[in-house]
């Protein structure tokens with residue numbers, strides 16, 4: 001038996017935040033990150049709308065990027081004291097991810113992270129509160145997904161949480177919030193969304209329910225991302241919806257090794273962080289070449305959906321060229337060398353990284369199997385920009 005789960009309600013379009021005036025409840029806690037939502041006035045709007053709905057509102061501010069276990073526990077404690085019946089998370093992926101985990105510990109204070117990391121093993125949520133997610137970036141789609149990532153800095157571990165219990169009840173996809181993104185963030189989050197849609201479409205768990213969402217997302221990214229990057233706010237609005245569609249697809253079909261590789265290279269090199277979406281954008285064409293040995297027809301479907309024609313093989317090549325071209329237009333490097341990773345350090349660390357990437361939770365649904373040795377060859381192609389012919 002398979003399952004397909006999405007939020008109960010999705011409000012979208014300009015002024016979608018207005019719906020908060022009609023939510024029924026007594027108390028809402030609003031979970032937010034750094035300060036941009038406050039600076040741009042969106043936090044005030046959220047709070048005022050909830051008050052207009054007759055709710056008592058409390059803020060939990062300052063969720064950091066890559067939220068920590070400590071932040072989650074602090075938030076859960078605040079919730080236990082305030083006893084909200086709505087949790088409202090607003091911002092980039094981080095405050096929403098953090099709030100999802102806070103929700104679990106609010107309702108089940110005796111739970112541990114170790115219990116939660118087994119996929120799809122959460123206790124039954126919604127005993128105390130329901131959840132509203134309001135994204136300000138157009139990439140992670142955490143407003144519609146069953147996922148959250150929390151970091152234990154003391155152990156140096158990322159806990160990927162996965163359970164349909166943490167799929168929000170209501171997603172509010174208001175394009176005004178995405179207008180605040182700087183171009184670099186538009187590029188990275190946009191390519192992250194494209195990767196979500198492509199990986200979901202070729203995933204071993206793809207289905208008739210996820211395919212149309214993935215294909216529509218790919219078509220919209222193809223049509224709008226570059227213009228959004230160049231400051232066209234109508235395109236920005238469409239990208240905000242496209243990433244949300246991609247999220248609906250991958251929340252149910254899962255991902256593949258582009259994500260495995262991005263997860264395990266994000267924070268390992270001394271030259272600095274490789275942003276998630278940037279890593280995905282770089283790795284995607286190489287992984288398509290590798291996976292095409294097993295999923296050529298599926299990639300050809302994707303290519304044809306954006307107007308490319310030819311044989312399956314020609315379509316796959318043209319799809320990779322298309323991604324290369326998009327990356328180039330948004331100043332995303334083509335190789336890890338070009339990105340600035342030091343050759344010696346790459347060689348030193350690549351065996352360990354490859355082993356970790358194969359062990360990542362996203363590897364299981366990749367259309368082609370991979371060993372640590374082959375992963376190392378794939379990474380080597382990405383480092384030097386050489387052809388993937390194995």
Ligand code: FE
Nearest residue numbers: 140192196276
């Ligand atoms: Fe991603």
